[in-house]
Amino acid sequence: MVVIQMITEAALLEQFNGSLQLRKLSLAAPGRQEILVRMVSASVCHTDIAAIEGEFGRLIPLPMVLGHEGAGVVEAVGDGVKKFKKGDRVVLSVVVHCDNCRNCAAGRPSACENFNEIAFGGGLNDGSKRLSLDGRQVSHFFAHSSFSRYAVVPENVVVHVPDEVQLEKLSVLSCGVQTGSGAVMNSGIPLGSKLAIFGCGGVGLSAVMGAKVIGAREIIAIDVADERLSLARELGATEVINPKKLDAVERVKSISGGGVDYAIECVGRTETIVQAVDCLRPWGTVILVGVPRRGTKIEFDFFSLFRATVRGCVAGFANSELFLPLLISLNQEGKFPFEKLSPGSYRFEEINRVASNASLDFS
Template identity: 45%
Template sequence: MKIKAAVTHEQGQDFKIEEVELHEPRLDEVLIKIVASGVCHTDAVARDIGLSPFPAVFGHEGAGIVEKVGEGVQNIAPGDHVVLSYAYCGSCENCLSGHSSTCENFNDLNFGGEMSDGTHRLHQHDQPVSTFFGQSSFGTYAVANQRNVVKVDKDVDLALLGPLGCGIQTGSGTVLNKLKPAFGSSIAIYGAGAVGLSAVMAAKIAGCKHIIAVDIHDNRLELAKELGATHVLNGQKSDVVKEIKAITGSGTHYAIETTGVPPVVKQSVHALRPLGAVAIVGVTPAIEFDVHNDIMAEGKTIMGVIEGDAVPQLFIPELVEYYKKGLFPFDKLVQFYEFDQINQAFEDSKTGKTIKPILKIS
C-alpha cells in the first residue's frame, strides 16, 4: 500500500514527507493506522549520527488503531487502540527473565533497519527503506511485530499516548521498576525534560520525601514543582551538590541523570549519600571518575537503565491507569503539531521551547 512518511535520505538531513510503499504484515506482525507519534531525542540522535542505515523512516513513539493482523498474532485485533514501543526478541535470557529492554538483540532489532525476519516492509522506488525501532511511526501507517504493540483503553485520547512508548516510560520506569525508592526516601532528578519530569511524577507516586529537580530553565523547574518536586535547583545559579546535601542531610538515596552532560553526571554521583545509587538514562560521552573516592569508598552505585527496565505490555497500561486517576498528568508536558510541521517540532524540542512534541498524523 502507498503511504505518506517522513523520509530521511542522508545523515543530518531534514525530514521530508514523501510517498513510500508499505508491504503487508507477515507472521506475528500488525498493520497500524498511525494517529500520532511523539518526537523523541533518540530520533534526532539517530538521524544526526547515522544510527540506522539510510534512507530511513524514524519515529518510535507511535499510537494508532489496528487495521490488520498477520498470521500468529494473538490478543490483538482490528479496531484495537495501541501504543507502539521498542522491539525485542522475546527469547533471549534477558527477555525471558523480564528485562526485555536489555534484550541481547536490542540494537539489531531497533537500529538495524530490518524487521525481525531480516526483510524490509518499507520501500521507495523499489529500494528498501530502513525501519526504526521495529515500527517507523513517522508515517500514516506502520507495520510492527506484535511484541512492539501494547493495547490501551479506548476511553483515553489516543493521540496523547504515543510518548508512553519510550520517553515517558523511560523516566517513570527508571523510578518505579529499577530504583524502586523506599517510601520517605530522597531522589534527585537531573534534567527537567520529558524523561526527567516523568521521573518526578513517578517519585511522587512512590512516596519519596525529597524530590529534587535540577535544570537550567526556570519555567521547567516551575512545572517540576507543579508535578511533584519538593525542591528545585537551577544548575546555573546554585551549588547543586552543596544545596542537595543541605536539603537531605547527607545526600540523596537515589538519582536519575537524563542530560548526558559530563559535569552534571558527576554532580549526580557526588550528591549521593553513602550507598546511594544513580541511574544514567541520557546519551553520555566518556567521563573520567576517581573510582575510589567517587564510588567505591562510599559504596555508591552507577547503573545504566534502558526504557525504564519496563515490559511495555505490563507497564504502559499501568501508566494509563495512573493518568486516569490524576496521579500521572503527563499531558502537561505535551504540545501537538501537524505532521507537516515535523521539522519545527524537532527544532522546538531541541531549543527547549516544547518539552514533548507530538505529531498528529491522521
C-alpha cells in the same frame, strides 16, 4: 481486510542533517507476529533528532523512516498474532526485544541482548524490511517508523489502550515518559526515599512524576531553566535547584541531610553524571538515564563510587505490556499528568518544524 501491499505517506530521511521528505512509500503486509497500525499520533523524541543529525552515523542504514513513539489503530494482523485484532486501539513501546535471548527469557525485555540490532539495524525483529521506495528497501527505526501514516510493527511492541483514552495524547508514553518514570518506578525504590533528579526535560519530568507516585519523601529537581523547574514543582518536586545559581551537589547534600538515596541522571553530560554520583549518601544508587555521545569516557574519584551502586537504565527497565497500562490508569486517576509535558501538537506535514516531545497529528 487482507493487505498485500499498500502505499503510505512517510517522512523519509535520505541523508544526515537533511530535512525529512514526505514521500509515498510501499508498505508490505504484516508478516508473522507483526501488526499493521494506522497511526493517529506520533511524538518526536530527542533520539529521532540525534539520528537526523548523524549521531548514530553508520549504525543506522539510510534511507530510513524515523519515529519510535506512536499510538494508533490496528488495521490488520499477520499470522500468529493472538492478542490483537483489527480495530484495536494501541500504543507502541520503545522496548523492542527479540523474545529469544536470556534476558527476554528472564522477563527483562528492556535488557534484550538484541536491542541495538532491532532498534538501529533497520529491519523488524527478523531483520527484514517492509518499507520500500521505487523498489529500493527503506529502513525502519526501532522497528516502529511511526513518522508514517501506516506502520508494520512487531506484535511484542504493541500495547492495548482502553476505549475511553484519547490516542492523540498517548504517543509520548512510548519512549520518553516510559523511560523517565520507569527509571524510578521500576527500580524498587523504597517508600520515603530521597531522590535527586538531574535534568527536567520530558524524561526528567517523567521521573519527577514517577517519584511522586512511589511516595518519595524528597524529590529534588535540578535544571538550568527556571521554567522547567517550575513545571517540576507543579508535577511533584519538593525542592528545585538551578545550578547556574547554586552549587547543585552542595545544595542537594544540604537539603537531604548528607546526600540522597537515589540520583536519577537524565541529562547525559559528563559533569552532571559526576555530580549525580557525588550527591549520593553512602549506600546510595545512581541511575543513568541520559545518554552521552558515543565513546564518552567519564572520570570518577574512586571514593565517590566506593559505597555507591551505579545502574544504567534503558527504556525505564520497563515491561511495557504491564507498565504502559499502569501509567494510563494513573493518568486517568489524575496521579500522572503526562499531557503537561507536551509542547503542543503539529500536523504531520509540519514534521520538520517539530521539536523534541511535540506530537504529530495524522488526521
